[in-house]
Amino acid sequence: MPRDYYEVLGVSREASDEELKKAYRKLARECHPDANPDDPGAEAKFKELGEAYAVLGDANRRSNYDRFGAAGSGGPGAFDPFDIFASFFGGDPFGFNRRTGPQRGRDLVVALEITLEEVVSGVTKSFPVRSLRSCSRCSGQGAEPGTESTTCERCAGSGTVRLMQRGFFGNVVTASTCPECGGLGQKILSPCVECRGEGRVEREEEVKVEVPAGVDDGMQLRVTGRGEAGPKGGVAGDLYVQLRVKEMKGFERDGADILLYTEIPFSQAALGTTLKIDSFDGKVEVDVPAGTQPGETLVLKNQGVAHLGKGGRGDLLIRVGVKIPSGLSADEDQLIRKFAALRGEDVSEHQGFMGKIRNAFR
Ligand SMILES: [Zn+2]
Ligand SMILES: [Zn+2]
Structure with missing residues (x-):
């Protein structure tokens, strides 16, 4: 598990890009392996710093890291801590290039x-x-197994070639990977x-x-x-x-919550019922209270998606639609008319029935 990247750079989670840059510049110079030849842990520290900056220094990766932690940031990708360092200091101020x-x-x-x-x-x-x-x-x-290799003559087996260059402050030695052996120090004969x-x-x-x-x-x-x-x-x-x-039909995800649409007949919405739902944790029974309105949401706590890296789960939200019956039989028609009369609600005169008769004579 890598350390928290903000902790590595010694900055707060709200640090600006400028603060991140400043913190990296200071720490990277301090723990560059070439500045600490006697500290065997320096290289690891230097690498850790580079990794932290590779992620936090990139707005996209930083926002993923903030939301999902190291697992979600995609990691630092293909990065080389010495490349990051070089991009800050324009080369290698210690006169070495380690990438051999x-x-x-x-x-x-x-x-x-x-x-x-x-x-x-x-x-x-x-x-x-x-x-x-x-x-x-x-x-x-x-x-080829069993064959021998020979020491590269160009770099004398070191894998690195050094060049003396005239710089602003005198001569500078730069080192780079030996082009002859690709840094191996050995040349393959067979x-x-x-x-x-x-x-x-x-x-x-x-x-x-x-x-x-x-x-x-x-x-x-x-x-x-x-x-x-x-x-x-x-x-x-x-x-x-x-x-x-x-995508899963009927299900919609909203962060750690999952939204599920279901429809019930109006009698169940009015009188209440128990729904059997296929949730992600198996079959569950959900009570629909009497008087449930179309679009109302029932909440099943902790049956949603896990909060990544935080523990706990979101909820399963069941949004209830109400089906209004159509194509009523004569008995059903009568019952609902009676219901409307009891509540003093005006309804159309036998429209369905008369319509049918009219259509029959057309
Ligand atoms: Zn091979
Ligand atoms: Zn070589």
């Missing part, structure tokens, strides 16, 4: 359709994803026959995701490391699962 080694694989996005029932209960879903995955023959290293030295092959793999109860349409879940494998043993990217919640 093989490239990270790309992130992937897939869509996943779930039902409203699954939103209510939460669900574990398994589905196949076809992508570039680490080659099993060479364990992603790209070298490429793997399965992946031709790429270290990855295309194949279909089953992916399993836990969809927490209470998710919403359009939210993304991140599955770490299930994106594309990086070339030649590089870390895999992440898989983003974009949720689509299928």
